Amino acid sequence: MADVEIRLLGPVEVRIGGQVVALPSERRRSLLCALALAPGRPVSVDALTEAVWGVQTPARVRGSLQTHVMRLRQVLGAEVITTTGNGYRLDVEPDRVDVSRFLGLLDRSAAARDAASKVALLTTAIDLWRGDPLDGVSSAALRESHLHQLTERYLGAVERRIDIELAEGVIGDAVRELRDLLSRHPLREPLWERLIRVLASSGRGAEALLAYAECRQSLADELGVEPGAGMRALHAELLATDQQASRPRRTNPPRQELPGDVSHFTGRADELRQVLDAATVDAASTVVISAIDGMAGVGKTTLAIRAARELAGSYPDGQLWVDLDAHTPGQTPLSPVAALGRLLRAAGVPGDQLPDGLDERVGLWRSTTAGRKMLLVLDNALDSDQVRPLLPGASGCLVLVTSRRRMLELDCSQVLSLDVLPDDDAVALFTRVVGDGRPAVEQAAVRKVIRLCGYLPLAIRLAAARLRHRPGWTVAHLAERLVDHSHRLSELRSDNRDLTAVLELSNLHLDDDTRRTFRLLSVHPGTEFDAHAAAALAGIAPRSADDHLQRLVDVHLVRESGQGRYRMHDLIRAYARQLAVDGEEQRSALGRLIAYHETAAAMAMDVLMPEERHRRPTVTQPAESALTFPDHCAASAWLEAERPNLLTVALSAADSDRPDHTARMTAIVWRHLSLASRNDEAAVLYSRALDVARERCDDTGQVQALTCLAELSWRTGKFREGVDLGTRALDLARVVGDRGGECTALNSLAVLHQHLSEFDAAMTHARAAIAAARRNGDLLALRRRRRTSGRSRFLRRTTRARPSCR
Numbered sequence: 001m002a003d004v005e006i007r008l009l010g011p012v013e014v015r016i017g018g019q020v021v022a023l024p025s026e027r028r029r030s031l032l033c034a035l036a037l038a039p040g041r042p043v044s045v046d047a048l049t050e051a052v053w054g055v056q057t058p059a060r061v062r063g064s065l066q067t068h069v070m071r072l073r074q075v076l077g078a079e080v081i082t083t084t085g086n087g088y089r090l091d092v093e094p095d096r097v098d099v100s101r102f103l104g105l106l107d108r109s110a111a112a113r114d115a116a117s118k119v120a121l122l123t124t125a126i127d128l129w130r131g132d133p134l135d136g137v138s139s140a141a142l143r144e145s146h147l148h149q150l151t152e153r154y155l156g157a158v159e160r161r162i163d164i165e166l167a168e169g170v171i172g173d174a175v176r177e178l179r180d181l182l183s184r185h186p187l188r189e190p191l192w193e194r195l196i197r198v199l200a201s202s203g204r205g206a207e208a209l210l211a212y213a214e215c216r217q218s219l220a221d222e223l224g225v226e227p228g229a230g231m232r233a234l235h236a237e238l239l240a241t242d243q244q245a246s247r248p249r250r251t252n253p254p255r256q257e258l259p260g261d262v263s264h265f266t267g268r269a270d271e272l273r274q275v276l277d278a279a280t281v282d283a284a285s286t287v288v289i290s291a292i293d294g295m296a297g298v299g300k301t302t303l304a305i306r307a308a309r310e311l312a313g314s315y316p317d318g319q320l321w322v323d324l325d326a327h328t329p330g331q332t333p334l335s336p337v338a339a340l341g342r343l344l345r346a347a348g349v350p351g352d353q354l355p356d357g358l359d360e361r362v363g364l365w366r367s368t369t370a371g372r373k374m375l376l377v378l379d380n381a382l383d384s385d386q387v388r389p390l391l392p393g394a395s396g397c398l399v400l401v402t403s404r405r406r407m408l409e410l411d412c413s414q415v416l417s418l419d420v421l422p423d424d425d426a427v428a429l430f431t432r433v434v435g436d437g438r439p440a441v442e443q444a445a446v447r448k449v450i451r452l453c454g455y456l457p458l459a460i461r462l463a464a465a466r467l468r469h470r471p472g473w474t475v476a477h478l479a480e481r482l483v484d485h486s487h488r489l490s491e492l493r494s495d496n497r498d499l500t501a502v503l504e505l506s507n508l509h510l511d512d513d514t515r516r517t518f519r520l521l522s523v524h525p526g527t528e529f530d531a532h533a534a535a536a537l538a539g540i541a542p543r544s545a546d547d548h549l550q551r552l553v554d555v556h557l558v559r560e561s562g563q564g565r566y567r568m569h570d571l572i573r574a575y576a577r578q579l580a581v582d583g584e585e586q587r588s589a590l591g592r593l594i595a596y597h598e599t600a601a602a603m604a605m606d607v608l609m610p611e612e613r614h615r616r617p618t619v620t621q622p623a624e625s626a627l628t629f630p631d632h633c634a635a636s637a638w639l640e641a642e643r644p645n646l647l648t649v650a651l652s653a654a655d656s657d658r659p660d661h662t663a664r665m666t667a668i669v670w671r672h673l674s675l676a677s678r679n680d681e682a683a684v685l686y687s688r689a690l691d692v693a694r695e696r697c698d699d700t701g702q703v704q705a706l707t708c709l710a711e712l713s714w715r716t717g718k719f720r721e722g723v724d725l726g727t728r729a730l731d732l733a734r735v736v737g738d739r740g741g742e743c744t745a746l747n748s749l750a751v752l753h754q755h756l757s758e759f760d761a762a763m764t765h766a767r768a769a770i771a772a773a774r775r776n777g778d779l780l781a782l783r784r785r786r787r788t789s790g791r792s793r794f795l796r797r798t799t800r801a802r803p804s805c806r
Contacts, residue, residue, distance in 0.1 A: 004076055006036045007098045009150070010130025012137055014076070021075055027052050030139040031068050035081065035090035036097045037146060042084040050141045098128045099150065106157055115164050122161040129154055155181065155188065162194045166201060174198045186218045187465075187494050189231055196234060208238055216259065222433070222465050223494060224302045224457065226259050226323065226379075229331045258308050258319050258377065265306050266432060267425030268299065271416060275307040278414035279314075279398050287392050289399045291407035294418035295556035295569060296327065296502045297458025300402035301379050303418065308377050308400055315375035315398060320346050322390075326382035327404060327505035333382045336389040340365050343376075343390065358389060366393030373397065382509070384409035404506055405555050417556075420455035420569070423447070429457060433464035438475050445475035452482040453492070454570040459499055462492040485574050492571075503575045506555050513540075517548040518557060521568060522576035523589045525652040526645035528567045532627050533645070536596035537589045542627075565641070594661050595619075597649050600627050600638070601668045607635035609671055615740070617664045639672050647681055651688055659692045663701040670708050679716050686712060703733045703741035710748040714755055722752045743772035 005015040012029050014021045023029050034051035035043055049061055058064045069088060073081050082089045094100035105125035112118045133150045134143055158181065162174050178195040185191060192215040199208035212227075212235045219225050226232070278290050290307075292300045305321075312319050322342050325331040340361040341354055347368050355361055369392035381387050381403040387410060391399060401407060407415060421429065430450055431439040439446045453459035467478050482488050492499040507515060520537045521529070535545035549566055552558035557576075561567045568576065580586050599619045606613050607629045629635040639646075650665035666689040673682040686708040693701030706729035713722025726749040733741035746769035753762035 004080055004092050005096050005098075006032065006092070007130070008033060008036060009098045009102060009128050009133050011135040016076070023075065025068075025071070026138060028068050028072050029137050030142060031065075031072060033134060033137050033139070033142055035088060037099060037142070039090050039092050039094045039097045039100055042087050042089045044087040048087060051139050054140055099133075101125075102128045103153070106153060109157075109160075115168055119161055119164050119168075122157050122164075126154070126157055126161065155185065155191065159190050159194055162198065166194075166197060169201075171198060171202055175202070187222055189215065189219075189228055192227075193231055193234060196238070200238060205238065209235075212238065220259065222468075223461050224265075224299065226301070229323070229325060229328055232323065258312065258321050259305055265302060266429040267421055268303055268306075268418075271303060271418065272307055272310075274414065274416055275303065275400070276310060279307075279311055286395050286413075287397050287399060289391065289401065289410060289412045290414045290416065291401045291403065291410060291412045292416050292418060293403050293406045293556065295456070295559075295572065296404060296506055297456050297499065298418045298420060298556075299457040300404075300418055302457070304377055304379065304400045304402050308375055311375060311398065315373045317372035317374050318347065319375040319377075321377040321379060322346075323379050324381045324386055326380050326386070326509075327502070328380060333386060336386060337361060339378075339386075339390055344368065347374075362389050365390070369397060370394040371396070376400070378402070381405075381407070383407075408554075421457055421460070423450070423455070426450040426453075426455045426457075426460055430460050430464045433461055434468050436468070436471075438467070442475040445479050448479040449475060449482060452479065452488065452570075456569065456571060458502065459492050459571055462494055462499060465494055466491070485570075485577070488574055489571065489578070499571065500575060500578070503572065506557055507575075507579070509555065510551065510557075513544075514548040514551050517545065518552055519576050519579040520585070520589045521558070522573050522580050523586050524593065524645075526648045528561055528565055529645065530564050530566065530642075532600070533593060533596065534566075536592045539589070539592055591658070594649060594653055594658060596627075597642070597646055598661065598664055598668065600642070601646055601665065603627065604629050604635040604639050605668055605672060607632060608639075612671065616668050639669070640676070643669075643672075643676075643678065643681070647685055650685060654688050654692045659696060662689050662692045663698065663704065666708060667704055670711075674711065674715065677715075679712060682708070682712050699732060699736040700738050700741065703729050703736070703738050703745070706732070707741060707744045707748060710745065710752070714748070714752050719752050719755045723749060723756070726752060739772065739775065743769055746772055 003017045007013040007015070012023070012033060014023060014032070023032065030052045031048060034048050045062065045065060048065060049057055052065065052068065053061070069081060080091055082091050090097075094104065102125050105121050105128075109118045109121035109125070112121060133147055137143070158177070162178070165172060165174065175195065175198055178191055178198065182188070182191050182195065192211065196208045196211050196215075199205070199211060212231070215231065216227055219227060227235070275290050275292070279288055292304055294300050308319060308321075320343060322334075322339055324334045324339060326333045337356075337358050340358070341351075344354055344361065344365055345351055347365075349364065349368060355364060371394065372392075373396045374392065376390070376392065376397060376399045378387055378390055378399060378401045381401050383403070383405055384407055387401055387403075387407065401410070401412075406417065420426075427439075427443075427446055427450060430446055449463055450460055453463055463478060463482065467473055467475065481491050489500045507518065510518065517534060517538045517540070521534060523537055524533060531542050531546040531549055534549055535542040538545060538548070540548075549558055553560050553566070557572055558566050558568055598617070602616050602619045605616060629638060646665060646669055650662050653659065653661035653665075662685075666685055670682070670686075673679075673685070686705050690702060690705035690709065692698075693705055706725050710722045710726035710729060713719065713725060726745050730742060730745040730749065733739075733745055746765045750762045750765035750769060753759070753765060
């Protein structure tokens with residue numbers, strides 16, 4: 001076997017007998033990499049095809065793949081690549097591929113017992129890296145599947161080696177190495193943490209504090225967020241060490257602990273003005289409390305910090321900030337006792353003078369802040385109970401609280417609920433974070449990206465940061481990656497920020513029943529819903545569903561769009577859809593929703609058109625809906641509010657395992673659509689109902705859809721088209737013996753011929769419709785067909801009399 005060595009951890013390189021062999025073909029390099037990433041294991045033709053061509057496959061893909069394999073064998077040796085059942089295998093020892101050797105060294109290091117062996121193996125593994133993996137390979141499939149994973153393993157190896165060396169008191173050249181890595185991964189907090197610890201261990205405490213400030217500024221500039229809890233604890237440890245080493249103990253120092261301002265702060269002018277204005281109301285006579293709430297990632301902390309920095313000059317006795325960790329991944333919410341400990345230390349109280357109990361700390365905090373003008377930012381609060389003990393007791397102080405939950409129980413001077421950004425502000429934020437000219441030349445793609453981000457500031461920042469660090473991408477390419485809702489959340493992440501993890505913290509604070517309702521709401525195919533629809537989805541009483549919805553509104557997982565109407569942000573819906581993984585649970589929920597819509601729509605139509613009740617499908621009200629319509633106005637209002645959902649559910653049912661619902665909903669709501677002149681929506685529903693009836697060989701359903709389409713044609717002035725549809729409906733109705741459909745088709749044809757001034761044909765069809773209605777015993781239809789016949793007779797006589805009047 002040829003002495004082949006394949007190197008992928010840097011520019012892709014092949015060596016045979018120690019000599020570098022050129023692979024000028026880009027597709028052959030991709031093919032080699034796909035095989036080398038699984039040495040000794042078969043790789044399927046499908047996987048190789050995706051690696052080599054992506055989605056743009058040639059017409060004879062298998063033949064083209066065989067040609068590339070043949071050319072590669074000519075370079076490597078025929079015995080190196082073996083044909084398997086449905087693919088090919090690279091027959092080399094795993095250690096001849098640097099990726100496999102790297103991963104093997106990591107495994108051996110993890111199993112090693114002594115520190116020296118661990119460090120030696122990790123160092124050997126790290127030294128295999130010559131640059132970015134798969135450099136020179138453009139295959140999107142290979143890069144997406146392996147680049148992030150390999151980079152994570154490499155960075156993890158560096159971090160583990162440095163941890164071991166720190167524990168052994170060995171520093172070496174770690175500062176330079178970490179600085180080099182941070183230039184390529186500036187948002188990776190674990191690297192910053194190691195750099196800070198290495199600097200501190202080397203006696204370079206001032207540089208360590210500067211490194212923390214640099215990390216905080218990078219995160220603020222790129223993502224608008226603060227460092228995580230671990231970094232903040234390390235910072236506090238550095239400050240304590242620094243104070244003990246170089247400062248005398250102070251009992252009353254003014255502190256300025258506000259986080260760095262966000263350089264990409266965009267928009268929010270009105271909201272910022274509201275917060276600033278509220279700070280001046282009764283400031284001399286009370287503690288001013290402004291509570292800012294909103295969904296995850298909407299920019300609450302960013303707004304609070306910007307407002308605090310603008311107001312800082314009015315509070316000379318200190319500006320304090322504390323993260324209450326209510327929604328910090330990996331952290332439990334900070335207890336009031338612990339939060340008061342941080343605040344008291346920041347206000348100058350020595351740690352050995354802090355009492356243990358909550359009541360004692362509350363008293364000490366209020367006495368400490370008495371007579372002071374202080375600004376306090378309580379960020380990331382869980383609820384009012386967590387915040388209330390932290391409030392100063394005397395006037396002259398300002399408290400800004402941010403939370404995902406509405407602080408309804410606090411005596412706030414102002415409660416501000418943040419919504420997503422307006423369109424222009426969202427575009428400006430995306431453009432500023434990207435920082436180059438791509439957004440200016442792809443404005444349509446930019447608006448598509450921010451729309452797919454749901455105008456949510458954190459999502460926009462993450463998407464823009466992703467583009468900023470990928471100069472080869474276009475904005476349009478980023479937009480295409482975000483289109484698939486099932487992968488959208490995975491695209492919105494950075495080294496240490498993940499939108500899914502941010503949303504997870506909101507979900508975890510819900511009770512089990514509300515959490516179940518939340519995930520089932522994602523099954524609803526429409527954009528807006530009410531408590532009765534939520535009750536149907538969850539199979540519970542409307543009152544319980546309303547309670548769950550109110551809890552979801554309070555934590556901003558659901559928004560109230562009007563009285564009794566609710567909607568979910570697109571990204572929250574995508575997250576909830578990820579939670580609803582039980583297929584049977586989803587199918588059952590959708591079935592209950594369909595049954596509810598059928599029942600409610602039929603009940604509303606019974607109130608509006610009771611005389612046509614016998615023509616609508618018979619439905620039974622589900623126990624969980626408990627919906628009634630006291631009068632005509634209530635029924636009409638419900639139908640108009642729910643019309644988009646009725647049509648959306650009917651159309652989605654056509655594509656699921658409940659196609660019969662499409663025909664049933666058509667039969668229920670066609671009269672409402674006609675009276676409300678919803679012609680475009682009616683055309684979509686009737687056409688889909690006709691397609692479904694044909695697919696199912698449902699002749700009666702075809703008659704119904706055809707007659708609906710014929711009736712729609714005369715309402716929209718397409719009379720000749722309507723005659724064709726009505727004739728088809730009539731012929732089919734007579735074949736299958738659908739007497740009701742026959743009567744309706746005859747009447748439609750009579751009306752259509754009237755509009756075409758074909759009065760003899762109109763009279764013929766009208767008389768036939770009367771005879772059919774009489775046979776069916778349908779008195780309502782009989783009266784209507786007689787009116788049609790009378791109008792046809794009148795128009796025919798009038799038309800024939802016109803020549804004699806000239």
